[in-house]
Amino acid sequence: MDRWKYYDIIHQRHSLMNPVDETKLERLYDLLELKPNASVIDIGCGKGEMLIRLAEKYDIKGLGIDKSPYCVREAEKGKRQRVPQADVRFLEMDGAQYKAESGESSHLAMCIGATWIYGGYRNTVRALGGMTRSSAFVMVGEPFWRTNPPREYLQSEGLSVDSFGTHHGNATTGESEGLRLVYTVVSSQEDWDRSEGLHWSTAAEYALAHPEDTDLEELLARDSKERESYLRWGRDTLGWAVYLFRKMR
Ligand SMILES: C[S@@+](CC[C@H](N)C(=O)[O-])C[C@H]1O[C@@H](n2cnc3c(N)ncnc32)[C@H](O)[C@@H]1O
Incomplete structure (x- = not known):
């Protein structure tokens, strides 16, 4: 099954494709106080929700980049509907x-839940830092280990202990790359439950509405495996946070 199609189906009801609560993010957006014409880049922007929300709040010049044709289509639709006059492109x-x-050179560079694009969290912080100007913001969304991950969980997900750091480690990595941590938004288990539950429910809805789709068996099998992994291990093991850093020079 085409992987972009799979992600599109399980995220039908998500605007943000991550376990982050939008009201908590709003507090972070308040802190940015972006000046008119501030340039913002979002790598792995998904449906463009963050850029669109920032364009509703501030007069920004935004660029969102994503590899999924489904996401870019949704992002462009969201832009047309909500901020048609904004200088935002995908x-x-x-x-x-x-x-x-x-x-x-950007005033805000972000990559939320897609750090594999640069080969991991530290490289992402470094790459985004390189795209920004003096006193700019760097924002990265990344999982972290809440506890030592069980071996069965790592095997099931194809992960290693080194795949992620701790929350403290993620914070200090940014600092060791010359940035200053200024805010974090940490997802609760309730935030995770909502995000994961929306995957399960949209997969079921899609299956009921499209009995003819030859990808159904694979879709449901994959969704079942991910659901089992989350309930059995992920819910207690994996955290998720958005880290906001600032360039001090
Ligand atoms: C977990 S989603 C996060 C989306 C968005 N940042 C958000 O928070 O809603 C990861 C995104 O990365 C995109 N992606 C995956 N690999 C990519 C790549 N190599 N280049 C650009 N985007 C990529 C996916 O299509 C998806 O939209």
């Missing part, structure tokens, strides 16, 4: 291949 491409135009 590109369908591999984020790792994006090269900023010469002289282009």
Whole structure:
């Protein structure tokens, strides 16, 4: 099954494709106080929800990049419906291949839940730092281990202990890359439950509405495996947070 199709189906009811509570994020958006024409880049932007929300709140110049054609289509639709006049655009491409135009440097660079694009969390913090100007913000969304992950969980998910750090580790990694941590938004188990539950319910809804789809068996098997892994291990083991850093020079 096409992986972008799978992600599109299980995220039908998500605007943000991560276990983050939007009211908590709103407090973080308040802190940004972006000036008119501030340039914002979002790598792995999903449906563009963060850029669109920021464009509703501030007069930004935004660029969102995502590899999924489904996401870029949704992002463009959201932009047309909610902020048609805003200077926000979306590109369908591999984020790792994006090269900023010469002289282009952002006031806010973010990558929320897609750090594999740069080969991991530290590389992402570094890459985003390199795209930003003096006193800019760098925002990264990343999982963290709440407790030592059980071996069965790692095997089932194809992860290793090194796949993620701790919450404290994620915070200090940014600092060791020369940035200053200024805020975090940490997801609760309730936030995770909502996000995961929406995957399960939309997979079931899709299956009932599209009995002819030849991908159904694979879709439901994959959703069942992910649900089992979350309930058995993930819910107690994995945390998730958005880290907001600032360049101090
Ligand atoms: C977990 S989702 C997060 C989306 C968005 N940041 C959000 O919080 O709603 C990860 C996103 O990364 C995108 N993605 C995966 N690999 C990518 C790549 N190599 N380049 C750009 N986007 C990629 C996926 O299509 C998906 O939209």
